[in-house]
Amino acid sequence: MTRAKPLAYGAGLFVVLSLTLFVGWWQVDGPGAREPRGQRPMALFAMDFSLIDHDGNAVGPDTMMGNASLVFFGFTYCPDVCPATLIHITGWLEEIENRSRRLNAIFITVDPERDTPEVLAEYVTNFHPAIRGWTGSPDQIRRAAEGFRASFEKVSTGSDGYLMNHTASVFLFTSDGRFISTIDAHEPKEFAIPKILRALESDQNQK
Amino acid sequence: MLLFVFSSAPAFAGSDDVVVENAWSRASIGTKRPGVAYMTIRNNGDDVLTLGTVSTDLAAISEIHRTSTNDRGVSSMARVADLEITPNGTIALEPGGLHLMLMRLQRPMVEGESYVLSLDFGDHGRVVVRVPILGFTSRGPGN
Numbered sequence: 001m002t003r004a005k006p007l008a009y010g011a012g013l014f015v016v017l018s019l020t021l022f023v024g025w026w027q028v029d030g031p032g033a034r035e036p037r038g039q040r041p042m043a044l045f046a047m048d049f050s051l052i053d054h055d056g057n058a059v060g061p062d063t064m065m066g067n068a069s070l071v072f073f074g075f076t077y078c079p080d081v082c083p084a085t086l087i088h089i090t091g092w093l094e095e096i097e098n099r100s101r102r103l104n105a106i107f108i109t110v111d112p113e114r115d116t117p118e119v120l121a122e123y124v125t126n127f128h129p130a131i132r133g134w135t136g137s138p139d140q141i142r143r144a145a146e147g148f149r150a151s152f153e154k155v156s157t158g159s160d161g162y163l164m165n166h167t168a169s170v171f172l173f174t175s176d177g178r179f180i181s182t183i184d185a186h187e188p189k190e191f192a193i194p195k196i197l198r199a200l201e202s203d204q205n206q207k
Numbered sequence: 208m209l210l211f212v213f214s215s216a217p218a219f220a221g222s223d224d225v226v227v228e229n230a231w232s233r234a235s236i237g238t239k240r241p242g243v244a245y246m247t248i249r250n251n252g253d254d255v256l257t258l259g260t261v262s263t264d265l266a267a268i269s270e271i272h273r274t275s276t277n278d279r280g281v282s283s284m285a286r287v288a289d290l291e292i293t294p295n296g297t298i299a300l301e302p303g304g305l306h307l308m309l310m311r312l313q314r315p316m317v318e319g320e321s322y323v324l325s326l327d328f329g330d331h332g333r334v335v336v337r338v339p340i341l342g343f344t345s346r347g348p349g350n
Contacts, residue, residue: 079243079309080274081282083233084302087344122236126343151281157310168282185282186303 039149044069044177047147051108051136054121059134061147065177068199069104072170072185073150075111076123076133077161081168085185089170090128092192101200105131110152110166112141174202224252225328227336232309234343235316242266242309242316244324244338245300245347250292256328258290265322266309273305284308302346318342 047061064071070089074082089105096103107124109115112135115123120133135141145152150167157163169182172195180199183192230246242265250256261269271287287305292298300306307324309316316322321339328334341348 077240079233079241080272080284080306081303083243083343087346090344126236151279155283163284165281165283167280168276169280182280184280185276 041148041150041171041179043179044173047144049136049140049143049147051134051140051144052117054117054124054133054135056117059132061177064104064106064173066175067102067104068175068196069106069173070170070183070196071104071106071108071148071173072168073108073110073145073148073152073166074168075109075164075166076115076119077111078164081185085168085170086124086127086131088185088187088189088192089131091189092196093128093130095189095193096196096200099197103130103196103200106134107131108134108141108144110141110145110150110164111154112136112138172196172199174199178202224250224254224331225256225326225334226251227326227334229348230324230336230338231345231348232316232322232338232340233345234318234340235312236343238312238315240312242312244307244309245302246307246336246338247297247299248290248292248326249297250294252331253294254331255294256292256331258292258326259288259329260327261307261324262327263309263322263324265313265316265324267311267313268309269324270308270310271300271305272308274303316340 044061044064050058050060053059070092072085072089074085076082086107093103093105105128109120115133115135117133117135120135124131124133148167148171152164152166155163155165168185170185171182172180174180180202181195183195226249228247228249230244232242232244235242248258258271261271263269271290272284273287274282274284276282290298290305298305318340321337324336324338326334326336
């Protein structure tokens with residue numbers, strides 16, 4: 001008994017530790033992890049919306065299939081966070097290109113009122129040539145945002161017009177349209193690139 | 208007290224108490240969209256500095272704004288009426304955070320050009336800096 005007790009304690013401690021670790025894993029990395037950006041976006045193949053790109057082509061979720069994709073929401077009258085995100089994405093695309101891999105990069109406007117295809121074209125073409133700007137009717141933009149679980153809201157700035165509050169995360173999808181992860185707008189390259197590579201590698205595993 | 212500092216160098220001296228450094232703007236596409244300016248402001252004095260109004264002939268309205276992102280990943284911008292800088296403190300206006308928003312541009316912001324910006328610190332005077340305009344895709348001076 002005197003020897004069994006410490007053993008029992010030891011075993012108990014082991015169970016408690018294992019449980020603690022398991023619960024920690026479950027909550028942080030495992031299935032119990034709280035989605036950092038609210039709900040998880042749908043798979044591209046489960047989405048249904050039709051928009052037009054900055055060259056006037058009809059586009060939709062199907063357009064992205066076949067290559068891994070980065071998708072993000074913004075508006076071209078956004079002076080701070082949107083250019084910063086686009087500059088980051090340009091850096092990521094260059095890095096991925098250096099590895100001879102291809103990636104879609106789609107900028108969906110939350111301000112279709114001002115961001116016509118022409119306005120989008122004069123804006124997105126300043127960044128990486130792979131970046132495509134998508135716009136459309138307010139109704140279709142809303143449908144697209146719902147699929148990505150992205151949100152946006154128009155905010156008046158008095159006499160000067162309005163700004164848009166919007167989800168700033170970048171959504172990452174595999175070539176077969178599965179959502180894989182989000183990248184924060186200001187995430188350092190050291191974290192962003194491995195996530196993108198994971199999406200690209202996940203493609204290969206599927207084939 | 209009005210202190211003029213004109214220089215083409217990226218760093219600027221201010222009054223004894225205020226040092227404005229690494230000011231820069233991103234070039235604009237035309238004049239429809241608001242412009243932006245970034246810088247660091249250092250308080251070398253013993254009093255709290257308060258940056259109230261900012262003005263330039265480049266824009267009809269210049270305001271200090273802060274971009275913040277909530278726990279759902281939604282980014283929003285809010286005006287900051289008075290920006291306080293503690294003694295020996297430094298405040299960075301940088302992409303994705305605090306910035307000067309230049310609304311109703313009076314002329315396009317052209318890469319390679321510069322403009323004059325006046326920062327009013329109330330009792331601590333006014334600091335005037337020349338802000339260089341960097342490329343549209345610039346990350347800041349030296350990048």
